[in-house]
Amino acid sequence: MRIPKWRQNGAKRRLPFRVSAELWMPKLRLLKRLLIYTGSAMAIMFLTMFGFLFYLRMQALPVSSISQSSQMLDLQGNVIDSFHAGENRQSVPLKDISPYLVEATLAIEDQRFYDHLGFDIKGMARAVIVNLEHLSTKQGASTLTQQLARNLYLTHERTWSRKLKEAMYTLQLEMHYSKDEILSLYLNQIYYGHGAYGAEAAAEQYYGKHASQLTLAESAMLAGIPKGPKYYSPYMDMKNAKDRQKTILSTMADQGIIQRRDADAAALELLKFQPLGSSKQDGIAPFFRDYVHNMAVEKLGIDERLLSEGGIRIYTTLDPNTQRAAEQAVNEGFPGGSEQQAALVSIDPRTGYIKAMVGGRDYKSNQFNRVFAQTRQPGSSFKPIVYMTALQGGIMTPVSKFKSEPTTFTYDEGRQTYAPNNYNDKYVNDFIDMRQAIASSDNIYAVNTIMKVGPDKVIEMARKLGIESPMKPLPSLALGTFPVSPFEMASAFGTFANGGKHVEPTAILRIEDSKGAILYQAQPVTTQVVDPAYAYVLTSLMESVFETGGTGSRVSAMINRPVAGKTGTTAADAWLVGYTPELTTAVWVGYDKGRKLTQAEAHRAAPIFASYIEKALSAVPPKIFQIPDGVVSVYIDPKSGKLAASTCPSKRLESFVSGSQPTEVCGEHKDAPAAADGTGDAQKEQSSTWWNQLRRWWRN
Template sequence: MFITLFSFTLIGLINEFNAFQSITSIVKESVYEEDFVFHSNSYIYDEDGEIISDVYSNENRIYVPYNDIPQMFLYAMIATEDRNFFSHKGFDMAGITRALFINAEKQGIEQGGSTITQQLVKNIYLSNERSYNRKLTEVLYAYHLENLFSKEDILEFYANTIYFQNGVYGIEAASRFYFSKSAKQLSVSELAFLAAIPNNPTLYNPMISPENTHRRKEWILTKMFEMNYLTEEQFKTAKSEKIALTPTKKVDRFPDYITYIHFELEQLVGEQDGFNTEIALATTTEEKSVLLEKRRLRVDQLLKSGIHIYTGFQSEKQNQVIQTIKKHLPENDIQGVAVMINHYTHEIVAITGGKDFNKFDFHRGFQAYRQPGSSIKPLLVFAPYFAETNSPINKSISAAPFCKDSYCPQNYGGSVYGNVRIDVALKHSYNTAAVRMLDEITVEKGFSYLEKFNFAKTVDEDYRLPAALGGLTFGVSPLELTKAYTTFANDGIFQDARGIQKVVDQNGKLLYQWEDKPKQVWSSEVNEKMLNLLTKVVTEGTGRKANFTSSYIGGKTGTTNEFFDLWFVGLTENYTTGVWVGQDQPQSLASINSRSPHLLIWRDIMKE
């Protein structure tokens, strides 16, 4: 009987040992170094290096390496959470035994006896369930972690993952959230104050129960002193120090510009990582959708890794543009946007999405495609005409009635003209002259110049004479049109304007940067003629209300049929700006056309 009982017991022990070995193997196979790459906040900066947007969703975390974590904070956590941290192998048998006796006495799970490593395991892999099964799993994971990482690594992970209430994770984000400064700038007392929160974030929430936080802070300082982490003088100084919270809110300003930057970031990543090429070559809607989702996930991954996005944004100009549009468009149902580009740096310094714009709403600045009206003439007709014919600006051109293949355009108000000079035809925006000029050089030749501006929605059906007056299938966006006009400011050379200067990682390593190459669209001689003509539009023609004293000023108006859209795009010595006014569901703006809000908006923006 004894031999039989012993045999069964031995078999049971072997099975238990095999089961333990199996669990250990599963734990080893379940732990990866990639699990310890944590989300971190990303930031968007203006041209002066000021943060204009903290980018994070649910977890406010600023990941910092071990050497940037204040030593006194680590001492505070070790003194109160895990005194034997540097000597154990992931679990503390004395602590576990003590917890078992207390739990037996209380007839429940009252204490866990968890080490810092076990707490890290719980944060990464396990739930907050209180059970012995979970505790055993926790111990196994902790033991394996201690073999995989150094003690310093584990402290780094722990300090960056613990929860400080109010959506804040990690010591650096907590320091900036509660004290508006880096953790390296905190005093011993302030560090102990923060160290009090993770033990029970709800109970020790300093925004609601600061007295609880202060009480635990005092206890933490005492434990640090007992462990000889503080001298008597440091201890007394820390206990007597008054704690003053200076909480900060998430920085998220200028929704118009930030929304655009998120869009441009996706385009930049797509361009550099090859997604855009694959999307363009996709043959089915399903294939394209899959690629678009992959690109979006890649950008999301980058933003969670803690990148820094530097832009050419100028807050003063953005604010001025927003206020100017509101001033000249008080009507609730009429929208207006403006895009401002520094045509020397090729940077978008301001862009609006519409009045009272909310982040990630439909952005009229780059997502609204509207008929450009006569504002397309300098790009599609006049500059190409000069380039192809080498004509002088005073050449005579017929503005008489014109018909071809049943297409018979009319001048504004049905007016009829005879022969006029080319500069007169542009400054007064004679339609019949423009259509006749495009017909002379051919539609295909005119579009060969327009193609260089990368308009996203020009299609084969647009290659017809009505395009000379802005008659396009889908139209253009205010951003696209403004970008194209920067060519006049750059001696006939086009270079795509961007908002993003560069994207770097947390260590300052360059990740992404636009590699746009300038394209010669027309010659310097042609460009000089166009600058002359655009000036006359403002000083003598349809754009007179936009005029003011400047070393250079020029531009072109655009009005679509039935006054659905009002445009003005022009430039001064430093900036090119485009303004669009209209309604989201196109309706006539005849009631406000006489006061020319698009011209007044442009003038007031550029005068500043």
């Protein structure tokens, strides 16, 4: 049967549809499967990435080995020393870094720091385009976070494994820290050249100031250095450094961070740089710094590694002005070419603070600190300890008398003898009292005193005053024959200056770790060793050393304020240990090998002491020693030691502990005792004695 044409045509029209459907159905099923597989893969990738990120978030970052320089500061907060193991670094909070330096760093290193999550995609794309155009690595795209990850945890080797680790640590940093914390870590870690790590160390290194004090011009200069310290350090290439500074300032202006006129002004500013390798306090108090370092490690138990790498801060008692006065006095105290050595230590008797310390004339050639040398005989400077023992023991008073003449003493139940001599064999050959004995440094009087009170009692007193050096209970102890250190002598005399209250000498006030937590806080031990009244009486007696006839009278014109003290001279050592109400100071001069002193060499301690006192206290008005309760003052006849009669040709106002003053009137003149009204007369006498000095001080 013949098929109609329209059927044939219809069949022909329907046949392609059936063939097409049969061909496309497998492709559609394949596409469906591909979509399913792709979706599954993406889901798996998403879950894997989420799991990986969760894993990174849960993992702790590696322990970084960033070391921080530790610092030593004086009483005014100035840095006088720093300790670091190869890296000079002092970490500070972000708030203590100049905003100019923060903005300059972000402008040149990572403009989108606060917008990205550790990787700057736009920056990376831009760097790829630039590098392709130049067919070389002209531009990098590392963010601050990437740089921090690399510097904290990795080396700078160019390997794929290192780059992968860097990416992982970058993500972890962004997960674990806020943007401000990352920026703070970066600015405290980045290298600024010449051994300075971090903004604080760099500010000190280049400008001698804190990072918080940096100006716009200074900040822009510093911000350019980390890119290449060899090329952009002003010490290495000022032109490169200046060009990069201008680039940074221009970039900051383009970003609207600063005004264009401010950028131009900063670019023209002439910066003042510190000499390379110096600091504001370079070289001050080297002996004191060594002492503090040793104290921190040996006595306080601060670990050496913590000291060199832990960023701790040691706050000390050193007064920079007082220290400079001490160094100057010692330097000027010797003629050129002299090999004689010296030591000076000065303590505030009220607090125990060590204000100044000079352990020798040239630290660079010899670091031995003679302030602590227990090989020096104090000579007559030890005598006040003997006299204090006698006074407080009630055995003697200021008018107790012994005859100044050659004397042989027996001891050890008569089995031993001791025959001391006065200096240059000079004797009064008459009876003298304690004031005369102290002023003239009479040896016979001192030995008579120790024989009366007992050497054991003197040693007991010395221990209470802070002297720990070995001593034997012998008559010669009165003349300072057993070595002590200048430090011990200053500590002991500080008790007399402080109303009989001994305050343990202190060099370290506190120690803080890098976060400000206190590791050590000084708590000096204070002990009332001597009754205030006895301390004042001895002080009054020792003021005579600087008056006419006293062994220190030749320097009295140099000192325009009340001062008490005692000289001491042996064949190889010369001393002056003295004090004002504000400072107790021990000065020693001699030779390291014990060479005998010439007469001129033996007279150098007193001028050093006087020069130092005036320089150190130049800004402090003179003060008299305050008279405590329990002190009475009466006029006495020096010859008899009795109360002076009104008609006595020579009278002396003398201070006594109440109840120990003489009551019998000098019988030679047969009249009433000279009037005295206790402490009032003593105060009046002190004021008149020092009136001329006070007026001279005021004029100067």
